[in-house]
Amino acid sequence: MKNITIIGSGTMGNGIAHTFAQFGYQVNLVDVNIDALGRAITTITKNLERQIAKGTLTEDAKNLTLANITTFTDLQTGVENADLIVEAATENINLKLKIFKDLDQFAKPDAILASNTSSISITQIASVTNRGDKVIGMHFMNPVPVMKLVEVIRGYATSDETTNSVMELSKKLAKSPVEVNDYPGFVANRILMPMINEAIYTLYEGVAGVSEIDTVMKLGMAHPMGPLQLADFIGLDVCLAILNVLNQGFGNPKYAPCPLLVNMVMAGKKGVKSGEGFYDYTNGIKEAIVAPKFASNH
Structure with missing residues (x-):
């Protein structure tokens, strides 16, 4: 997986985008609000500069990270080449179901669709798609660039292949993924x-x-x-x-x-x-x- 799309540019979305981009992935950051996208890039830049001040990142690495992020306001364009899509929109079930229904239509057939939801059923989210085996939860912790845990949530139909892919990908981000099953609140919450x-x-x-x-x-x-x-x-x-x-x-x-x-x-x-x-x-x-x-x- 090389091309990652993040849906939603709020606190969690920009943190996830920052993390993937810092580890060399090509990231499309999608939000319907262009001003929110501008704020997200500003936040990512400030957080990268904070890493530089702490001596954990170089100026070149910061510039490369920012160059790896492209912003979009159109969902279809933003997801068309994605190998993995991580939804990080507001914690609202109706909004998430609408997004995943659209993602199922717009994304490549083999793309994995992940949600950063902190509590909403992955099984329910997957039910509005025709690729339940490729729908999974990736619950990052805030602040994403710092926190090591990724709660990887298997829905009822999530395949072993999808789960293993997401677990391995999380490790490549220097995270510690933990696999859990799909029940309200998962483990963390x-x-x-x-x-x-x-x-x-x-x-x-x-x-x-x-x-x-x-x-x-x-x-x-x-x-x-x-x-x-x-x-x-x-x-x-x-x-x-x-x-x-x-x-x-x-x-x-x-x-x-x-x-x-x-x-x-x-x-x-x-x-x-x-x-x-x-x-x-x-x-x-x-x-x-x-x-x-x-x-x-x-």
């Missing part, structure tokens, strides 16, 4: 999201404050980032969407999102992306004030 949700409940019920909860988990459990700050980093809207997938997929109330999380997302407090969540990011990082009317009286 099935374990992570209940922990984040419980941390939010701990705040909601007045057991401790934001910084206290995060400090306990950082110092007591050796987590590099507390669960509430991590939720802000992921995006509170994304956390809510994943918890809803888990809750609906398993029908178990233990996955039901905390009312405080629901209220914060409705209020537009989505974490880093909106400037405020459990922390305020508008002027450095400081603990935000959670509106008392949204909190529990426990």
Whole structure:
């Protein structure tokens, strides 16, 4: 596989594009929003420059990486020569199904179609294509150029050949792929999201404050980032969407999102992306004030 197309130029999409391009692959980065593509290239450039400052990349390697990326706003043109397509669009099932239906029509018959979804069923995504054996999950972690894990998710019809190809490709990116089966939340988010949700409940019920909860988990459990700050980093809207997938997929109330999380997302407090969540990011990082009317009286 030499030609890679990434669908979506947001945080995950530009990180995946950066990684493939840095390892010498020809990357087409596709987004319907031309301004978003411009922002993505700016972000990739800044991240490459950060690598140079750390001494892990040369100026020549940076220029070669950027030269390996071509941007497109037209999906059909962007995918026509791709050996692998990685969808990294918004975590919305209807959008993903529409994209994969189009990809099945536009992509080469032997192209592998992968989704970076963090929770949505690969089997369901594959069902709208005529190549279920070639549909797979490639769940990268944020920030993609730094994090080693790739969760490789086999749908019901995903073939051994496709799985082996994606596992080997991930290793060529200096990643550590882990094969998992297609159940809600896979492994990473099935374990992570209940922990984040419980941390939010701990705040909601007045057991401790934001910084206290995060400090306990950082110092007591050796987590590099507390669960509430991590939720802000992921995006509170994304956390809510994943918890809803888990809750609906398993029908178990233990996955039901905390009312405080629901209220914060409705209020537009989505974490880093909106400037405020459990922390305020508008002027450095400081603990935000959670509106008392949204909190529990426990």
